[in-house]
Amino acid sequence: MRPRTGRRWLTTAVGLVLCAGLLFPLYWMVNVSLTKPSDLVRTPPLLLPLDPTLDGYRLALQQNLGALGTSLWISLATVVLVLVIALPAAYGMSKLRAPGTGALMFTFLLAQMVPSVVVVTALFALYKQLGLLNTPFGLVLADSTASVPFAIILLQAFMRTIPDELLEAARIDGAGRLRTFGSIVVPLSRNAVVTAGLFAFLFAWGDFLNAQTLTSGNSITPITLALFRFVGAESTNWNAVMASAVLASIPATVLLVFAQRYVAAGVTAGAVKD
Amino acid sequence: MAQHTRGAVGPVAGERDDAERLAARRRATRRTRLAAFGFVLPVVLYSVLFFLYPIVRTGELSLQHYTFMSYFTGQADFVGLDNYVTIFGHPLFPRVVLNTAVFTVVSLVFQFAIGLALAVFFNRTFPLSALFRSLILVPWLLPVIVSATTWRWMFYKDYGIVNALLGTHIGWLSDPSWSLWAVIIANIWLGIPFNLVLLYGGLQAIPEGLYEAAALDGAGPWRRFRSISWPLLRPVTQVTLLLGLVYTIKAFDVIWVITKGGPVDSSQTLATWSYKLSFQGGTEQSLSLGATVATLLFLVALVLGLFYIRTQRKEMDA
Structure with a gap:
């Protein structure tokens, strides 16, 4: 028994080394964010923030707090829009056998393959005509395109597992389709809804291309765009740049810690990422 | 009835x-x-x-001549395939196609190989294995901009950690012969979690009993991998590689943040070149030329996408 346990812990040690190696860039981000500018130009670089400073975070918050707020509400609005579109669609496709379900599924699978550069080029031309450039609504619509196919694929797969008898019982009790949808299907799909919403949030939070193309000046500046511009403007204050990067990582980290179950569900169900 | x-x-x-x-x-x-x-x-x-x-x-x-004025009027003349002639004859075209191919293939090979090795390693339970597995996913969930910005600082010639660790003095971001490799390295790192998740899922689906039986017959770890894991993992391998191919070929953020396709277009791929032509091209800027490159990229992605859906279908029928 002894040597066995010993070997298992040896495997753990190897796993720890692998994990640390893979996460090194993230450690480096945190390390640099706490390093003084004068220490940043040392060769070789300091491996540990032995003499840490929070100046980077102070400057980052001063410059980019507004951008974090923008990202937050743009992402939340995207989640709402994605769910409003995806939930009824998933219900119609999985439970009501809507005509054209097969064609829609095909479209969503393929839509995930379309390069975002293609979408954003056309949206730029369209928004220009419709006056949607530099509008929050335009950006939210564009951000939703990354999540709608994934959300529908996930939700309709889940709704298929809801027993038909349950919905029929509701019908017999006099509930219409809308009522059945609102008070039975959606509540029962709670877990899938959380997963879909969570990934819609993360995708919108991580968007850079749409914001960079469909907004200009300071009209709407999410954190990704702010960070990108910050790199150009603050080439000496890399601790502030990395502090902004750390702040931009907060939602993903929080979700991974507190909603791990849902993250794992999304990861295995879709494995989608731009 | x-x-x-x-x-x-x-x-x-x-x-x-x-x-x-x-x-x-x-x-x-x-x-x-x-x-x-x-x-x-x-x-x-x-x-x-x-x-x-x-x-x-x-x-x-891509079939119109969208000029500077068109940005304001929305009007553009139909010019047939002129833009395609321009792009195919563009001095940068061969370089960009080659860059895209190298970026995609090298990224994919290493992402897959490292992801597979990690999946095999994690395909057993040991203390803290679940924690490690979920930690490795973190880079995947972060905005690409965040990771790319971090890599950009790590690649700095004078104060970057990469040169310090390697004991080199390479201008990863400033030397045209290295810039493409910088974005490839960062992109490999970005893609490892994706490959790990899919391949790990595939390995978990293989019944434990097969390995036990093989071990009883005296098959070593390598033999068990070659004769059990690898063949049974084939459908998952196909999906992973095809999806990886589609996602890698259209990668934009990682390149744009680290090198912007430069210096002097040395790390330009179809995706970044299209964007540059549409929106940052200076005198050469033309939404039409950008759209032409984007359309070419789309056609490649479409072929790969259809291929993916076909293998998925076959998998379901089988």
Whole structure:
């Protein structure tokens, strides 16, 4: 028994080394964010923030707090829009056998393959005509395109597992389709809804291309765009740049810690990422 | 159909009752279909506007001469395939295609190999294995901009950690012969979690008993991998590689943040070149030329996408 346990812990040690190696860039981000500018130009670089400073975070918050707020509400609005579109669609496709379900599924699978550069080029031309450039609504619509196919694929797969008898019982009790949808299907799909919403949030939070193309000046500046511009403007204050990067990582980290179950569900169900 | 209903209701139902019931049923079916259509209608309109239209519009733009004035008027002349002639004859075109191929293939090979090795390693339980697995996913969930910005600082010639660790003095971001490799390295790192997750899932689906039986027959770890894991993992391998291929070929953020395709277009791929031509091209800027490159990229992605869907279908039928 002894040597066995010993070997298992040896495997753990190897796993720890692998994990640390893979996460090194993230450690480096945190390390640099706490390093003084004068220490940043040392060769070789300091491996540990032995003499840490929070100046980077102070400057980052001063410059980019507004951008974090923008990202937050743009992402939340995207989640709402994605769910409003995806939930009824998933219900119609999985439970009501809507005509054209097969064609829609095909479209969503393929839509995930379309390069975002293609979408954003056309949206730029369209928004220009419709006056949607530099509008929050335009950006939210564009951000939703990354999540709608994934959300529908996930939700309709889940709704298929809801027993038909349950919905029929509701019908017999006099509930219409809308009522059945609102008070039975959606509540029962709670877990899938959380997963879909969570990934819609993360995708919108991580968007850079749409914001960079469909907004200009300071009209709407999410954190990704702010960070990108910050790199150009603050080439000496890399601790502030990395502090902004750390702040931009907060939602993903929080979700991974507190909603791990849902993250794992999304990861295995879709494995989608731009 | 009718006989089933009759049986269910009782033997006394007459012919007329039957006909009425059938008609009612047909009405109900029609109403169900109408309701179903109501539920999917929003997404149909949405798909037309955000999935179909962009493809058509980008294709249309590639056949027009969209000038500086067109940005204001929205008007552009039809020029046929002129833009394609311009792009195919562009001095940068061969370089960009080669860059895209190298970026995609090298990224994919290493992402896959490292992801597979990690999946095999984690395909056993040991203390803290679940924690490590979920930690490795973190880079995947972070905005690409965050990771790319971090890599950009790590690649700095004078104060970057990469040169310090390697004991080199390479201008990863400033030397045209190294810039492409910088973005490839960062992109490999970005893609490892994706490959790990899919391949780990595939390995978990292989029954434990097979390995035990093979071990009893005296097969070592390598033999067990070669003769059990690898062949049984084949469908998952296909999906992982195809999806990876599509996602890598259209990668934009990571390149744009680390090198912007430069210096002097040395790390430009089809995706970044298209964007540069459309939006940052200076005197050369033309939404039409950008759309032309985007359309070419789309066609490649489309072929790969259809191929992916076909393998998925086969998998389901099998």
